[in-house]
Amino acid sequence: MNHPFQKALFFMAVAACCAPALAVDVEAAKSLVRRNSCLKCHDVGRDATPFKKIAERYRGDAKAEDKLINHLTSSPEVTYLDGKTKEEHNIAKTVPPKDEAQLRNLVQWVLSN
Numbered sequence: 001m002n003h004p005f006q007k008a009l010f011f012m013a014v015a016a017c018c019a020p021a022l023a024v025d026v027e028a029a030k031s032l033v034r035r036n037s038c039l040k041c042h043d044v045g046r047d048a049t050p051f052k053k054i055a056e057r058y059r060g061d062a063k064a065e066d067k068l069i070n071h072l073t074s075s076p077e078v079t080y081l082d083g084k085t086k087e088e089h090n091i092a093k094t095v096p097p098k099d100e101a102q103l104r105n106l107v108q109w110v111l112s113n
């Protein structure tokens, strides 16, 4: 493949085939966040860390996705930003329940904030 035009065709074909599979489905993630009222707590001035800051917390952590999926499926005890109130974290509700693909997409979106 030495001809520049051939190369361009090749890269266009790769982009067309593979890009959507890799990209985060932002709309699906946001819709899940809305249905679970995540932003009731995870927003500036609320009880929990905004997603942007959580993304910073996990920057460079290769296991971040799995850790957060675990977080969203196992109701661990969390402490509010007031440092006092403790509560079991909500399980992220998907239809069907604990749907791995939807959870992974949600977590990838959180980490891309």
Ligand code: HEC
Pocket: 032, 033, 036, 037, 038, 039, 040, 041, 042, 047, 048, 049, 050, 054, 057, 068, 071, 072, 078, 079, 080, 081, 089, 090, 091, 092, 093, 106, 110
């Ligand atoms: C009732 C309040 C509340 C709701 C609703 C809530 N969270 Fe949380 N979440 C917390 C608190 C409190 C913490 C722990 C303190 C922190 O990390 O800010 C936490 C922590 C997290 C963390 C960080 C975990 C870690 O180990 O660093 C993630 C990611 C997260 N929540 C995602 C979500 C998602 C996604 C939703 C919606 C499906 C959600 N949360 C709904 C209160 C809430």
